Amino acid sequence: MTSSLLYYKHIVNMKNFKICLLIILLINMSSCQAQTNSTKTIQEVKENNYRKLTDEEARVIIHKGTEYPFTGEYNTFKDQGVFHCKQCNTPLFSSKDKFNSGSGWPSFDDIIGNNVSEIPDSDGSRTEIVCATCGGHLGHVFRGEGFTDKNTRHCVNSISLQFESSDQSPRDTAVFASGCFWGTEYHLQRLEGVIDTKPGYIGGHVKNPSYQQVCSGNTGHAEAVRVIFNPNIVTYEEIAKLYFETHDPTQIDRQGPDIGTQYRSEIFYSNDMQKKIANDLIKKLEAKGLKVATKLTVASTFWVAEDYHQDYYIKTGKQPYCHKYTKRF
Numbered sequence: 001m002t003s004s005l006l007y008y009k010h011i012v013n014m015k016n017f018k019i020c021l022l023i024i025l026l027i028n029m030s031s032c033q034a035q036t037n038s039t040k041t042i043q044e045v046k047e048n049n050y051r052k053l054t055d056e057e058a059r060v061i062i063h064k065g066t067e068y069p070f071t072g073e074y075n076t077f078k079d080q081g082v083f084h085c086k087q088c089n090t091p092l093f094s095s096k097d098k099f100n101s102g103s104g105w106p107s108f109d110d111i112i113g114n115n116v117s118e119i120p121d122s123d124g125s126r127t128e129i130v131c132a133t134c135g136g137h138l139g140h141v142f143r144g145e146g147f148t149d150k151n152t153r154h155c156v157n158s159i160s161l162q163f164e165s166s167d168q169s170p171r172d173t174a175v176f177a178s179g180c181f182w183g184t185e186y187h188l189q190r191l192e193g194v195i196d197t198k199p200g201y202i203g204g205h206v207k208n209p210s211y212q213q214v215c216s217g218n219t220g221h222a223e224a225v226r227v228i229f230n231p232n233i234v235t236y237e238e239i240a241k242l243y244f245e246t247h248d249p250t251q252i253d254r255q256g257p258d259i260g261t262q263y264r265s266e267i268f269y270s271n272d273m274q275k276k277i278a279n280d281l282i283k284k285l286e287a288k289g290l291k292v293a294t295k296l297t298v299a300s301t302f303w304v305a306e307d308y309h310q311d312y313y314i315k316t317g318k319q320p321y322c323h324k325y326t327k328r329f
C-alpha cells in the first residue's frame, strides 16, 4: 500500500489525472471490495422502521457493493463525533479511532461496543464487517498491517455511514462555482468561521461523476466548492462577497485559461435567503458596470471530488493560477 501511495503522489505531481485515476482504481478496487457471492443473509429490514435507502446506498449497504476509492464523503473527513449506521442509526465508529490509511476509504482501528460484526468471506481470504443491528454491509476488516498500535483497519464505505458531530456550534452550507475548484477552495477556506470546504461537482445529470467525466464537458456539472460555516462567525454574504472578489464573474463558461461549461460562474443556493443575498450582490456589481455572468441555481446533489483535489494548494504549497483577490465591494 505504501508503494502504491508513493506512486500515486508521484503521478499526481505530474498532473496526469487520467492515468492516475485508472491506476488508483486498479490498485485499490481489491482491498475493500465486497464479495458479490457472499452467502450472508441480510436481516429483514422492512418492519424495523429503518431509514429508506437511495439506490446507491442500497447497492453498497444491502447488495454489498463498494464505493470507488477516494470518492467517499468521509475519506479525509476530520471532524470530531460519531459515525452511525446509515440504515439503522446504530453508533459504529468514533472519530478518535479514525486514521488515514491512504487506502481511499475511511479507516478505523476500533469499533464502538460490539456494534460491528465480522463475517469471514467464503473463500477465507478476507473478513467482511456489517452493522450488528441491521446487517448492513460496511466493508472489510484487516489486521497485522501496522498502521496503528491496535494493528487493525476497519475499511468502511462512507456511504454506509452517517456522521453526527460532537461540535454543537451552528452550521450552515453554501456552494459556489468559479472555475477550477482548487482556486475557489484556496480562498474560501481561509475565512474565519469556515469549518470545512470540499471541492466537488454539482448541477449535472450524471450520478457520482469522475473528474474525467466532468472535464469532458458532457455531464453538465460545474466544478464547485461546498462550504460549511458557522453563521455566528461569518455570514453567507461575507462568503459570497469573497467569492465574487476572487474570480472574474463576467467570464462566460470559463475562468482564465480554463475553458468549458464546467468552469462556469454559478451560485447554488440552498434557500431563498441565500438566493436574495446573492442576487443583491450581483445587482451591486452590475451597478458598478460589471456584466455579471454568474448564474443563480437551487442546489442539487453535491458530489465530493476525488481525494487528490481536496486542499490541493495546501498539499502542494503552490498558488492559484487563475484566482486572485480583486476588491469589488
Ligand SMILES: [Zn+2]
Binding pocket: 085, 086, 087, 088, 089, 090, 131, 132, 133, 134, 135, 136
Ligand atoms: Zn445498522
